[in-house]
Amino acid sequence: MEKAYFPMFVDISEMKIVAVGGGKIASRRVAVLTQFAGSITVIAPETTESLKELESAGKIHCVRRGYKEADIREADMVLAATNNKQLNHRILTDCREEEQKSGRKILINVADDRSLCDFYFPSVITRDEIVIGINSSGNNPGKVKQLREKLEGEL
Numbered sequence: 001m002e003k004a005y006f007p008m009f010v011d012i013s014e015m016k017i018v019a020v021g022g023g024k025i026a027s028r029r030v031a032v033l034t035q036f037a038g039s040i041t042v043i044a045p046e047t048t049e050s051l052k053e054l055e056s057a058g059k060i061h062c063v064r065r066g067y068k069e070a071d072i073r074e075a076d077m078v079l080a081a082t083n084n085k086q087l088n089h090r091i092l093t094d095c096r097e098e099e100q101k102s103g104r105k106i107l108i109n110v111a112d113d114r115s116l117c118d119f120y121f122p123s124v125i126t127r128d129e130i131v132i133g134i135n136s137s138g139n140n141p142g143k144v145k146q147l148r149e150k151l152e153g154e155l
């Protein structure tokens with residue numbers, strides 16, 4: 001196995017989170033994040049039904065247009081999850097430039113390239129006050145999903 005990543009449980013309740021992309025991956029991850037964060041903005045020309053529901057429930061804010069560099073300017077955490085690899089990489093570059101300018105760290109996750117991720121998105125189970133995060137250090141997300149389903153069945 002490659003090196004293992006340490007599971008850090010971090011307070012993200014005050015973070016400004018920007019998800020670029022409103023498809024399958026962004027929907028799955030944003031739904032998880034709404035359990036932990038109060039400020040989530042989704043930028044995408046098209047969004048899924050599940051994101052529309054979260055928007056109607058007041059849990060997220062959606063901006064229906066293509067990404068602009070200014071979108072990440074205030075962000076503390078960014079999910080680059082469009083279906084355009086080049087754009088996902090540009091979002092990463094924009095975040096790094098913004099860090100240089102502002103001196104502020106932006107945590108970024110690039111959905112199509114784990115080598116570019118500041119952090120990996122875990123599989124998450126919540127039961128009352130218990131939070132379980134599952135991760136394979138990027139090695140086997142499919143197995144992580146299977147284990148999450150098995151644990152959910154048992155809990």
Ligand SMILES: C[C@@]1(CC(=O)O)C2=NC(=C\c3[nH]c(c(CCC(=O)O)c3CC(=O)O)Cc3[nH]c(c(CC(=O)O)c3CCC(=O)O)/C=C3\N/C(=C\2)[C@@H](CCC(=O)O)[C@]3(C)CC(=O)O)/[C@H]1CCC(=O)O
Nearest residue numbers: 111113114120121122123135136137138141142144145148
């Ligand atoms: C846990 C979960 C959270 C979530 O995404 O919500 C998650 N992946 C999930 C599922 C999943 N991902 C993929 C498949 C299809 C393949 C298969 O079946 O094996 C499936 C299964 C499915 O979708 O059914 C493909 C895939 N995954 C990554 C790449 C890119 C690469 O490796 O470079 C590619 C190729 C993409 C492409 O084709 O372009 C990368 C990452 N995926 C991660 C997280 C991070 C490491 C997590 C860890 O260490 O375990 C990491 C490294 C970075 C990141 O955070 O993005 C979620 C399960 C949630 C649940 O169900 O509970």
Ligand SMILES: NC(=O)c1ccc[n+]([C@@H]2O[C@H](COP(=O)([O-])OP(=O)(O)OC[C@H]3O[C@@H](n4cnc5c(N)ncnc54)[C@H](O)[C@@H]3O)[C@@H](O)[C@H]2O)c1
Nearest residue numbers: 021022023024025043044045046066067081082083111112
């Ligand atoms: N890490 C993982 O677990 C994993 C698994 C599968 C796929 N992926 C990767 O995640 C990415 C997203 O996959 P998906 O299945 O959600 O794709 P999808 O096709 O369902 O959604 C793509 C989204 O990107 C939006 N988009 C396109 N151009 C945009 C722009 N200019 N600005 C803002 N938004 C824009 C679209 O409107 C759409 O909402 C892909 O790069 C894919 O390779 C990652």
